[in-house]
Amino acid sequence: MKSHTASSHPQRGFTMIVVIMIVAILAVMGVALLNLLNLDNNLVGQSRRGLHARDIAMGGTVEVINMSNLTDVLPKVTDPNLSVLIQANEASAFSVSDDADDYQARVSFMRVVPLTESSQGLSRAVVYEIVTRSRYENGEATSEVRTEIYRPASWEGQSIQPKRHYR
């Protein structure tokens, strides 16, 4: 009597499975690679936006410091919260595309300190903090820069004031 062995069919199926698996793995790898490539693209873009945002914040800080009327708007000790908010204006080099990019700076009165190489009896430095927050591409990226600036001031005849840190 003639008999057939069953082993040959399973072997072909196995190979196929292997092939399919390999293909699947390759497909997954391809997808993963594509995802990876996409992610990297995103990361690069975000990084670029972040850099732009930081540039805007830093440039905005410099703009604030160089405002011709900054001394007019610096906060007084009597201002609420001892701070003022300054928005980037239309002429700003860092505010473009219908406010898609812009910044705002909060200038806060910080403290009064002795001024080096200046008379301690007659002068002090009034220190302010500028916190500049920037937006890039409608908020796709933001950044913040903190800076301290000071102005020399005559101090003669000033009252005794409580030691106070204003932040």
Place this chain on the structure above:
Amino acid sequence: MILTAIPTIIFAYSTLIAQEQLPDELDLLRTVNRKPQVALLLDHSCSMRNGQQITPCVYYAVNHNGGATNLTLNKNEMMKAALTGCSSDSDGVLDKWNETVNFSVMQFPTRGLPYGVRAPFDSQHSTLENAVQGVGTRGHTPITQGLKYAGEYFNAYFSDSNSLSCRPNYIVLLSDGNPNGGSATFNSACDPSVSTRTVGSRQPWNGANYLSNSGDLLCSVDGDQIIETYAIGFGAPGSFNESNLQRVANEGGGSYHYASDVNGLDEAFSTIIQDIVDRSAIFFSSPAVQREGIFTGNYMYVSSYRPETDGLWKGNLKKICIYPRKAANGIDYDPTDSSCMFRYNAAEEKLFTNPNLVDQWLPDTSTTTSDVGGAGRVMLCGSNDSGCSGGLGLPNETPNTPFRPRNILTWRNGTSEYVPVQLGGADEWTSEDAWTSGGSHASLLNYLHGYTFEADPNNGDPLTVREWPIGDIVHTPTTLLKFGDCEQKNNCWVVTAANDGMLHFFDSFDGEETSALIPAELWKPNGVAKNTIASAIDQPSSEVNHRYYIDGGARLYHRDNDADGLIDGDEPASLIFGLGRGGKAYYAIDVAQLQIVNGRLSNVRTPIRSLQWADSGEFMELQETWASPWVGQMHPVNVNNPTAAPLDVAIFPSGHIAEHDNPDFSLPGQTTDSRFASTTSVQLTCPQASASLGLPPFCGFTGSSSDGYPDPIPLDFTTGTFAFENAIAYRIRFSTFDIDSNDGVVIQSGQGMAAASLTGSGIAADSWSGGLDADGWSPWVYADSLQVRMLTDGNATNNRGFIIGQIEYLQADAPPRRDHAPTVYIVDLEAWRQPNNSFVERLTNSPIVARFTRDCNDGQNCFDATNVRRRDLRHMTCAVSAEVSVYTVGEKARVLYWPDECGQIFKAWHDGTTWNVIRLMYTNNTPNMANLGQGEARDFRKMFSRLDLVPSTCTGRKSVGVYFGTGNAQRPTSVDELSGAPAVTTPASNRNIVGVIWDDNGVQNVDLNSLADVSSIAEYSPIGSPQLGWFWRLKNNEKSLRRPIVFKGTTYWKTYQPTQAAAECQSAAGVDRVYAVNNCTAKAVIDQQGKSDIEDREIWRQATDIGSELLVVSPKDGPAMVTHANLATSEVADLTPNKGVRKTPFIYHWRIPRED
């Protein structure tokens, strides 16, 4: 009667001449009068023996005419009485004017009397008087010849060796008749081209014309000297032709006076000798800058003063804007705005000072002149100035009513309340309170209120408004008390003190004075005040020191708990001020609730506490309180303990000693305490008193035993003047007093201030007068001299007259001389401000936290040289007058630095255990100042200005830069200083210096050899240098008289160099300079083309009579700058405009950005 009215000015002169003369800063402004040379050409013709009249010349009759009853004098005798004394020994023309006029006595030509000279120029007073008494009565009236020889005598006598080109020359001709005698040839003109002129005996005016119109007549005196002729005629009207003498005067360039009008003569003399100092405004004191939070606001309150030759100097306070308004672009200043202290020059893009600034209180006035506009004008005419219907009234006019509207207050020590300085009322300020003699009491009070020194005898009302109502504000800085928006009424007050004796409170909105306070110590001699306020009318003249009353430093103590810059009612706030050159006291007024009482001082809400000198105890070393106190906080015991509650303290030095200003005074030296600390009563009989003073024995006025005293015509004469050394009050007791009820006896001071007006048997004749007491004693005359004046009605009676039995006077005891121990005080402000210290002379509890002196006598918290940590205090033997500089850590006092008047710098600090005091540096060759007598005062470098302390890294390590300058502030015009051993034997030789020493806690007791001399070095390198600092020598006689300022790496010094001392014919003059250098390297900060690097240090030069301190202004909306603030001229305001001061803030710290 020939001489009746005697101008007050003469009395003032005689009083002031006796004042002690010591150098003073204001000597700079003293313009000594030109001393006229006057030949008195006296008529000795026989007609002078005629014209007998009964005269009031009792003094002359007693001493030259055989007795008091011989009052009938002829013209010759009247002339002599007029010149040497009629009613008293001091009312003669020679008595009054001998100090200010160089007289000679001449008569018409007489054989044996060359030129007719009886007493030459430059004669003693007695020689002049004897010469007058020797003038006889014989001969003609050769006026023509008299003028000729008088002119020739001027030329023969004067030369450059005994005269000056500026001295005017005059002949004063006194005659009773028409000219006659011989003719004369006038040929004394120095210019040979001037025609000789023969003048007839009856046309003497042609001779007078020759003398005044022929050019130079004094050939040996530099310049062109003419001789002008004045004429005085006396005798009965119509007895001579006045037109002759009038014509002599007219042609001679002078004026004519009738002899019975001596006032005209006095006016003529006054016209001759007055030389008004024309300095319209001088700025010495620091202004008050209105603040907006931390920065300078746009208003400033500036005080100034104007020197006068006589009388009260004028002071004023003005409100001015600092910066011009902004231009349309909101960035630049508007160049068209010329109303503020600074104006903007658009072409140069710089701010300039503006002499035409507008007074913000009275905008119609645009000038810096001290007696125009400002608070003074508001006081006169009210804040709207419309028709002058408000205030005191127009100057020299009848006062507005109600009289005395000002709120002038004072207090009596120990009474716990302010007292209005007013006449009448339940709490009247009496003549005893005011140390004034009865009749002058109302006059004094009127004067203090702003009227002339006179009063309606019936009710004391003022009669005329004074020319200017505010006294000079010289050194006291102006202080702003801010309670709210200063552009609203009753929110802010500007406070300053003047040498009219008052602390003035002005509303900053409109300049109206709401209160004026006279410290209690200023009224009576007491050892604290230098002058009593009653002597204010005597101040000052061009020949004597200025009289100071309140002239010291001032500072506001305000603990601003909410940091809003406003004085809130619940925050401690006191105004602290010192008498300065006016005395030895500091005062603290609570001002926290001043707004509640609308600026009117209140017993409960704004009490005052004094801190003053006493002859023993912890404040016995207090001297003239020049310095503003340093006010701030320190830890109470352990400065290293940050948890301890801090104390609010005031720190000040013991102050200045005027006696040590004498250039011949040997320093270090002893001092004399105030001479008014105690008095001794001395009683003498009148003959004893007269004899001891060398006066004629003129002690009564009586008739013969059977008749009453002579009273043939109305008489007005005086006995005295009794003036004993150091006497401060007098009274007399009559042994006989029986006066007609229509006659009167006035007991008065030598200055004419009456204490009593008596009639009958000692009954008071006027309402203000006291009568004789039960023992026959008169009321006290509070003055340094005494006279008894009698006035009669010309109707003789049987009354016997008066005889002065005894004279009693109070003599200020001679104070002991002792070693002065200069002291620096640290005072607990809260302890000082305790209620039980209010209105009292002596504090009931000691507020002293610490005091540093070389020898503690007694008291607590005293630290002296007996401890090894304070051994250097043995060198602190010279007065300390400059403000103490305090180095703070965390706004708490940590280290104290102060200079003294012998050029030393001291330093004190607490190390956690005890106080340490060292001598940081000395600038003279005086390693051991513990020994007295190191040299004459003139030969010491002196420090009168505050040191400037700077946190520094110039040396490459952390240190405190101590910037200093030397110069004698009390002798600004001197040219004879620093030539002796203390100054010369140093690297700086005979010059004053400016410089810095960096203190890194390792510096002690060094001299100038430890500093680099950068006088000839353009730039010094401090890093790695073995030197501790640097200095440079100023120019010859140049002085640093204002505090140095270091600002943003630049050091500024202001100096004064006299170029011309005050002397006859010339005011003092000098050059003010400002130097600006890098504070580390001494390199000039501005490169000025065409100058060397060293010369570049000088950045500003002007003539401002020293002027004010340099000023740092830091507006909120503009660049901070240091300015000279010279308002006399328009010039660039910023001292270093080319240095590139930036408007925008500096970047202090740039932190790493972070990303979201």
